[in-house]
Amino acid sequence: MHVVAYRNMNKAAVLAGFWDQLARGIPFRSWTWCRHWWNAYGDLPGRELFVVVVFDSGGWPIAIAPWYRERDPLWGNVIRFLGTGEVCSDHLGLLCEPGMEITAAEVLAAWLVGAHDPSANDRKDRPVYPRKAMLRFAAFGDEEDGTDDGRVLDKPLPWDMLELTGVVQDNVQVTLFVDALREHECRVSQEPGPNLWRIPLEKNFESYLQRLSKNQRRNVRRRMRDHIDSGHAVLQSVSSLEMLRRGCDILIDLHQRRRQSLGEPGCFASERFRRFHLEMMPDLLRKGMLGLHWVEYDGVPVAVDYQLQGAGIVYAYQAGIDPDRLDVSPGHLANLLTIRRAIEHGARVFDFLRGDERYKADLGAVPCPTVEYRIVPPRLRPRVNLELWQLGKRGKRLAKATLRRWLPVAEQ
Template identity: 25%
Template structure:
């Protein structure tokens, strides 16, 4: 196998037809590694030097991608494209049938003179299912580098059964009662209407409402937004809607929007990406919890097998029956000679 380094963003156009074909064959086929996500992130947040490595076999078929960069602030430190805040899972994109050879080729190239000299690889948000931490740590240590793996966070995940009633039965008695009670209270206290938008024109018309509700939720969420972030969310929501990957949920009480969730529908999973609600209106009716329950029921109706709440150990996720899956950071450093 042979590796090649690309430093010009035009490579995203060059690889457009091959990127997601490789991702479909990958060990970790995450939506955050898709061509749409990676190229959109780089266009809005890429502020340093692109270091994208391709690995091809003897037939010139793409077998691996290392979407890396180093920032202007820390040129000696190499990270994944997308690291860290808005991308919940990141990794190398490796053909699962040739993983060992691809990892070996990537590592050897990363240490070669063809790659700008780095002092540290700081690789965030690696999912538990990925072999990257184990494989790359072993290669690094064998070559005399220092490596460490730390757990960064968890992604609580619900395995979905075949029916809503079976899902409720899987919860403990207290949580099952709470969900039913909040759904009933909302229905008895207001005219409830929840719905999902997914067409590109619909999403473009209503993304500002999502942003507004997200900003209202907490001071931390309000401070999350700047011009770059707004532009990124507008772009990625439209791009994912065009691919059929976006579901924008809203719930209304008495005709007023009370809460919203942005979810991704990808590879038979629903990923609950972000949410917002208006704490000044209808907070006593728990609009976020009520809408979340409807999203789970909708995912079951669609036949999805998992609902991933993504990074964060907020208590409400576990009340919905989620189980934590760890997310790791791998750091490899050159040792002083």
Template identity: 30%
Template sequence: MELCCTVVSDIAGLEAMQGDWEALLDRSDCNEPTLSPLWILAWWRVFGGTDGRSLRALRITQGERLVGLLPLVARRVWHRGFPFRRLESLPSGEDEADEIVSEYIGLVAERGAEEAVAEAAARALAGGLLGGWDEVVLPAMDGSKRAPFALADALGRRDLMVTLTERGRSPYVTLPGSFEAYLAALPSSRRYLVRRSMRDLESFGRGELVLSVARTPEELSEARATLVSLHEARWQKDERSGVFSSAKFTAFHDAVMPALLERGALELSVLRAGGEPVAALYNLVWNDKVYFYQSGRRADLPPKLRPGIAAHALAIRMAIDAGRREYDFLGGDVRYKLDLALDSRPIVEIRAARRTLREALRDHAERAAREIARLRGHPETKRRPVEAFAEEEP
């Protein structure tokens, strides 16, 4: 049976399909929290309608069955002085100061139907079903899955300029049966780092090292306040602002955290040494995986102490004890993630553009800017957004 594409252009339409949407995620190879109604609807309520955004969610069905979903927004952006009509993944495209940093987003397809769903999505995009556009930008897709490549291939069969670019990697741990097995899988120097970090912090806390997880709304409120306080203090030490200084970032998480807690998908934990909070982790739990999203740590501890390393080690042990299958550090190849991870997966971006004079001028301007930067000895680099927001561990 041929696949049918329709466009959902208002929030009520998205809300009405939540049941089918969640069922599709369960049948897909990309059941991620950032692709869930919980996350995306909360994002739209904060960012939707701002900066000229309008909703363009592509719903792909086979008969009455939802087999694909491509949540998009339309807005105008500027490239080197040229205006472009852009379609981009929902949720993405926030101003840098407000950025939620949603990863593993993009096309949702029923498992085994990725090629057919991608072909239907490409046909709808190229055929103008979602309205006029100059470029489609789908950032932060999981490059270990088939859907991004199927979509890039399908778009490439149209008269479009298509690129699929690796923008970073996401370190992770496939969790073994025991914490000792995890430690044994680490190279000896990194295994020593983990054990030494835990031992030093235990000594600092006179043997009292406890990672506690918020289980009730009251505990959530207290743990959230601790997270924000530790996070902001850490960045203020470097005379910079943390992410919670953004009103939109804060509004989004004010909505998402209680919803995640109610669903059993939030693991907001505080690490205490000698009864005093020294670190906090904001983790998500979804589809038997733990995702590290945000953190904070005390900025006035002795330099040799590594509370972040210790907190993650304890969170990994807790995930193993709970029978989880993976601990995902999300994007960013910062040192502490690489020290703790055992593998990584690519994060990719698809960009498709129509062959127009405007695109040719944009491309020329981009090439010229890169060449000028190279000649000046300052090559342009694309900021790795998760690194910019995740807590750095010395």
């Protein structure tokens, strides 16, 4: 096994095919998502690409860690997943060839900890790889003269904290990797993250309705009769680049108007957020990973859903509604129509992603726990920083519990 880190996205593009193969249809892990995210957010101060790849004995990639490194004033050098921050990517994780999970986790952990133990990555212990694989991935030649051209490294960069967020609790690969880091005496903080909410879909819409409570089923049938079956509400779905341009305009308009009506700036107020999505969506459409739908009520757009799709799962990523047409419950109509469409197109799961909004449970979604890891290497200063951070978290939880306990007394 051999490990290298790519520090230039153009250089890493040679891995795109393997990257998507290992992503297993999860859009947030795909090459398209990660590449466009880095193009939009990678030039922020203190950030540098840190995509780590594990190669097998034949010189072919078996695992990819889609990371970047960022200088943080508190923690120092922090490693995070590509796609974090305001983009709110979910289902993040390490990419790995099936059957190689344990080996990849152990090799990656040992290599990463080697940043603080130079002898762990001594050149004389490295195997020789077939020239064909070396040329195919251009991963080894850049440093044979001992120089660093800023593109590829076969030694790990120093790090002070590894922050893994947006991870589903039952993610086996990440769990194995964290356990391997523990074996190397790294300290690990594990905190619950926000729940994801998912609907296991039935074979037809009527069977799906039977899973809802009696009251919810009655409400759904009433909305279907009054607004959808009557022909007032019609779902439009993007199927071409021409439609995509109109769909993007509708998405930004309805999302921004709704959020601003609630006193919020809206996600698309961020120039980077807007650029990330507008540049990426044509690629997603071409790859069959984009679902952009809007509901027209009597011919006027009143709701929009920006979805991602892959491996039989629909991910409801972003939405917007007309704040002047709340009388027709446009958000509920969009949910019903897109769930029905997902069933008709053979989807297995409808994923509302993170957030505990009540409507998700009302529509039959069940919570899927996530976890957030903060891991520090076996050095004094990072350990002290982690202890102080955990102490602060415990203090905040205690203060909130005390406030909840005393508020009812004060109100009396």
